[in-house]
Amino acid sequence: MTIVDLITQEAGGERRRILMAACVAGATSMFVLIGANVVASAPKLSGLPAAGLFALVVVGHYLSAKYVYYRTATVVESALHRIKISIVDKLEKADIQGVERIGTAEIYDGITENLSVVSNYGPLISAFLQAALILAFAVLYIAWISLPTFIAVTFLLTIGYVTYRGRAKELERYLQRLGDARVAFFEKLTDLLKGFKEVKLSRRRGRDICTDIERSSEVLRGFNLKSGEMNSDNFIFASSNLYALLGVIVLVIPQHIDVESSALVSIVAAILFLWGPMTVLITGAPAYIRSNVALSRARTLEEKLDKAIQETRIALDVEDAWKGGFGAIAGRGIEFEYVSDDGDGAFRIGPLDVDIAEGEIVFIVGGNGSGKSTALKVLTGLYPPTGGELLVGGIRVDSSNVAAYREKISAIYSDFHLFAKLYGLLDVDPAAVHRLIAQMDLQQKTSFENKGFTNRNLSTGQRKRLAMIVALLEDRPICVFDEWAADQDPEFRAYFYEEILPALKQRGKTVIAVTHDDRFFHCADRVITMEYGRIRSVERA
Ligand SMILES: Nc1ncnc2c1ncn2[C@@H]1O[C@H](COP(=O)(O)OP(=O)(O)OP(=O)(O)O)[C@@H](O)[C@H]1O
Structure with a gap:
């Protein structure tokens, strides 16, 4: 299950309204760009009615974007609340051996660390959705102005997407290993805290366990660094892609195709306008993967608890067979x-x-x-x-x-x-x-x-x-x-x-x-x- 599935499921009947509001937020952004371009190329269009319309679009954007963010955050939080309750409920139903096998570190990690990752990054999905819509609208706007530029833009965006897909799988694998390393780190830390008195009595013991924890933290650092490196690689690659795109539009296309300079200015403005949403998409993609991995780890914990419940199949609400005294x-x-x-x-x-x-x-x-x-x-x-x-x-x-x-x-x-x-x-x-x-x-x-x-x-x-x-x-x-x-x-x-x-x-x-x-x-x-x-x-x- 991905974060999108989670939101879609939890939003129920409201998902259409959220999607519509996201479309409005994306469209109003584009109206701002188109309006600014049109008025800039025909100054006589400016005046009170245009300013009024512009203000209306800005207000429309503000309200719809706020609604999308607020509702997505609410939906994510209520879904997380449900997952928490479900894990606690399963913990209550699971039996002692199953819970002992899973271990406290994994249970804490699943219910706290992973769910707070989803809580932190989940609502960003609304910004992600709006950015994707703005991108789609901007690409359509470019197609309307100049078809060759549209083809160049689509080509470069496709390269960017394919590269991202390849790296996303690798990042996912890293995040899973990072999660395992975090559980191992928690286990050692718990050992230190539970044995604090013994550690205070022996500096050598303290040093040994702290060395072990440091090693664990070193592993975590390596995984974090690697996943951060992959994020910034993606970001650098994508911004270089945009620079290349600008170069192609300004330096290459006019050499081969007839494009009016006013159209070229509009396209450059559109590309620059894309910068914001592209940044959201590029920085949001790892956050999206991170929340998916965190969600899957929380789900895995639920599945392990389900298995523990299944294995013992203890019926909880049963008739008392020993009502009249239990005998020997x-x-x-x-x-x-x-x-x-x-x-x-x-x-x-x-x-x-x-x-x-x-x-x-x-x-x-x-x-x-x-x-x-x-x-x-x-x-x-x-x-x-x-x-x-x-x-x-x-x-x-x-x-x-x-x-x-x-x-x-x-x-x-x-x-x-x-x-x-x-x-x-x-x-x-x-x-x-x-x-x-x-x-x-x-x-x-x-x-x-x-x-x-x-x-x-x-x-x-x-x-x-x-x-x-x-x-x-x-x-x-x-x-x-x-x-x-x-x-x-x-x-x-x-x-x-x-x-x-x-x-x-x-x-x-x-x-x-x-x-x-x-x-x-x-x-x-x-x-x-x-x-x-x-x-x-x-x-x-
Ligand atoms: N949670 C556990 N998982 C696996 N093995 C265990 C676990 N708890 C105890 N054991 C094993 O069971 C053996 C017997 O332990 P148990 O606690 O039943 O002994 P006991 O007779 O009560 O001992 P004591 O008098 O020291 O309390 C231990 O030696 C250990 O090998």
Whole structure:
């Protein structure tokens, strides 16, 4: 899809009006030229009526050109708004693995950088359209004055166009590579910002990553320079073309064909008049290609998200199959394997056979990298099993009902995120939040206002307590905690195992918690030990 297609689609019924206004803007420009030429060659025509007509044409040009620019900009912006909303909508529908595969850098680049290129250059299309129309009118005017000059003009314009077409493809390729280089640059920059503390502790690390970023920036510089060079080459070639055209008209044509000197003056005036629109076309062409490439990159992101949605085909608005209680969670030969980027074998878990009864507290324990968090994500329906099946209350969890199953779960994963507002709980009773803030001993640190916590800049353990408040407010039948207690002080650690978990059990909740706290294993009904992605043992606590 090109920017023209985008505007045409979005403008709908208005596109004819915009095109008509562009024609009026182009035609009025030409009237100015013709009028000036006619009056200059016949001064007796000047006077108040001619001045009035001239002023009318100028006003007509002003109004129509303004309308075209304003409407095109509006149409482009509303199309971009739609694309943004559509990407965000697809992001919401896509599943975790698909989004992880695309990566945040590409998503940011698609939705910010590329769309702002279209926003900046898109409205120029109106100037481009007017310039093309003025060019067409001027060429017709030249044909009317002198046919041989028209042929010479058309010939040189054709050469210019053919050269531009050849270079446009090359420029397009460069811009695509420039986009890839920009994503790589963003990834490295994100790495630097996320690891800022580590960088501050090691100048050598800082230098290494900055060298890598510099290299990336160098690649970007090369691509930018090359595309700029191609633009200016085009510009220089086109202006030289116009100079050559002037030379042909003034020096060559009169030697071979009879052209009146007044006609020659009019033609020269027309060629000079063409200079402005030609400049717009020459400088606008790379902007046009740039916005087309940016648009295609945003579209590619949409397609990748569509693919991610297609792959999982998760039905979002489904009837809740577990309305009357969900029963036991059972894994039957469950397997899961990460997708490997380099083709080497990725980490896999399973086959796992596991049964978790409703209302039970189960701990998952095991060494680092044994697959506890991965198993948790499969058991909570975040990662679809690549083998075996997950049964909840006897019902097989698959793409048709997993969305409903996820709604049963309150989870605090180890890489949890605290949102600025309590999204999903915006209608919560503030008194309940304040009570829980006090229960988590955070009343000195934060409060609840405007549907969000007033302060989220807390220690990791305190932030986890805020996440616990959210989980408790959600009040869902299954609670999942991934090493929640690991960052708590001894009192709160004990409070978690000896107060919070029993209270949840008493309320009939099923609790699955990943932990390393062997001192508190007795607080679980059963302890599942994992090793190398498999279950080593299941013991009653
Ligand atoms: N997003 C991912 N993509 C690919 N592989 C991953 C990903 N996350 C984890 N892994 C792989 O899965 C393995 C198990 O990770 P997991 O987080 O499940 O272990 P864990 O038992 O929870 O470890 P820990 O106790 O250290 O938290 C890791 O060693 C890693 O190889």
